[in-house]
Amino acid sequence: ALAFFDVETPFLLPAMMIAGILGGMAWAAIPAFLRTRCNTNEILTSLMLVYIGILILSFLIHGPWKAPDSYNFPESRLFHDAALVPILLEGTRLHIGWLIALAIAFAGWVLISRHIIGFQVKVIGGAPLAARFAGFKENTIVWLTLMISGGTAGLAGTIEVAGPIGQIVPVISPGYGFTAIIVAFVGRLHPIGVIFSGTLMSLTYLGGDALQIEMNLPNAVTGVFQGMLLFFLLATDILIKYRVVFGKLQVVPSQVVR
Incomplete structure (x- = not known):
């Protein structure tokens, strides 16, 4: 150009x-x-x-x-x-x-x-x-x-x-490359899912701009919301795949096979 x-x-x-x-x-x-x-x-x-x-x-x-x-x-x-x-x-x-x-x-x-x-x-x-x-x-x-x-x-x-x-x-870019990591995980690492997650992330940018204008909030609000979204999403995956058990750890002695 x-x-x-x-x-x-x-x-x-x-x-x-x-x-x-x-x-x-x-x-x-x-x-x-x-x-x-x-x-x-x-x-x-x-x-x-x-x-x-x-x-x-x-x-x-x-x-x-x-x-x-x-x-x-x-x-x-x-x-x-x-x-x-x-x-x-x-x-x-x-x-x-x-x-x-x-x-x-x-x-x-x-x-x-x-x-x-x-x-x-x-x-x-x-x-x-x-x-x-x-x-x-x-x-x-x-x-x-x-x-x-x-x-x-x-x-x-x-x-x-x-x-x-x-x-x-x-x-x-205000950080689109790093936001793409969140977009990929929120979209469940699926090419079609990232369309919807990308739309959601774009709304967070627009909402962050509106919060700065209307409520005088800092620009970091957008990053905080995106980080919390990724954190709770990954935490949900962990809780679904693994079961949290409270109690003392029981050590089972190994047996030597002869």
Whole structure:
């Protein structure tokens, strides 16, 4: 959008989305390489890369990508209409990215529930030893899942800046990446369930903004509510799977078999 700032073409937005997907895949290749080559935890490496990405974005938005007429504010130029996602309902912020998210969620459900790759992902994630015994290629599945995840994340970032924001700023997301962890667990780790849990989390953000305006409550209320929601959900799972017994622990002596 910035490189072709003066170009009015309908191919600009699709090119931006493709670039976002490729950029997300390239970024996800870092934890994938570290996981398959160095056996590092992909969750930790991807979380640490978040801070590196924020610093890189801050450098670019304060330097090469900074708008010449921004009056010393760290922001890029406003995108042209050709670089903005179409709005579905006039007068609202609902744009075509919502339909893209639904399509990706449905495709994820088909991949996980109706394809052999999804079965391999479940087995490798739940029983790695059984996956090795069955001959599943763990490294291939790790690369595939991280490439898909990185591509969709890059597409989401492209739609975010090409949507209501309409430009690149230092803080694009108020914490959507970390909230996605809560969305996944509340949605019961199901591609269709995350649609409803994501809608619920978006309502908490809107409700948090309303509480700040109407009741002068701090912004941390949203994070507290989301954290409590995840805590009680996981606590419920534990209480369902395990039975709490009060009393003294009885130690049964082991018998040596001769």
